[in-house]
Amino acid sequence: MNRLGILFAAGAALAMAGNASATPAAAGSAAAPLAVSNAWIRLLPGDLPAGGYATLRNTGDQALRLTSAHSNAFRMVMLHQSTHGKGMESMHMVSGIDIPAHGEVTLAPGGYHLMLMHRSRSLKPGDTVTITLKLADGRQQDAAFAVRPANAH
Amino acid sequence: MRIRMLLAFALLPLLAACAPSQHWELTSIKGHMPDLKFQLTGDQGKTLTAADFRGKIVLLYFGYTHCPDVCPLAMTHMHMVMQKLGPVADGVRILFVSVDPARDTPQVLHDYVNAFDPRAVGLTGDDDAIRALARRYRVAFTRGKPDAQGNYDVTHSSGIYIFDKQGHARLIATSSGDIDAMVHDIRQLAGASQ
16 A cells, blocks of 8 residues: 555544444444545536536455445535436436556546535635545545545646 | 738637637537526525526536536536636536535535536536426436435436537537547537637
């Protein structure tokens, strides 16, 4: 695991230590071998839903499956995928995103993304939002997402 | 000699404009789609028609604001094109037509389009007027069933329709396409229809 991963894991452990309601599945289990990088949120005006993007790298020997995410900055976070075909764009919810062993998956505009809805607090570009990524095996990982303006690219 | 060369250079743009076949990077739809025509409500609350945009090159895109991924991608794409166009962009307008007028009020649209580019205009209106404009350019969209929170998804066409200063449909681009191709063609359009 790289240093960044260890830092995130330490952060997650601290967060759980201070939170008595941490899910039992996560408590006591090893940190997920998931390195998160280039994590950012495209912030839209008002309370319009925002897209969350990141590169997720599985540093372990076993496939991982991201099944949900949550954040104290948004009341609802969903895993979404945009697809296009026959000149049509559509977006739909997905039940999980597989990350192969020693492989990576990129959540990027026009593909997989986190759909972040209903802000719990006001946000502005430059802020950092912590998003907890939850895996099918119950392990979870916190990641810091940089809040960027609507026309960030 | 020098004068003759200068003259030749001065005539070059004219020659280019008269050339029988210009090279377009994007897909030409000249003669295949009708002229720009609509009557909708602008993001400042005023009625706007296609006539308000005569003299401008128009980039027409259909989307909705509760679309966190592909619509911002398209708007950012067009914003980057505008940045690359430099002063030419002053003669270009991005028209973002909402296919979700129930949620996209002029105020919501105003904040939305301006978050991307100051030369973007949001258009909304009654469903019939929007459907008529979409049909005109064979743009399809469907709205999904609302969930318990009243949220719903919209499926929509991904094309960016480009009109010249006279409102003639000229080119179609996609938000996943090459930025330089759009910049090249818009520059050519700006020069050709002056």
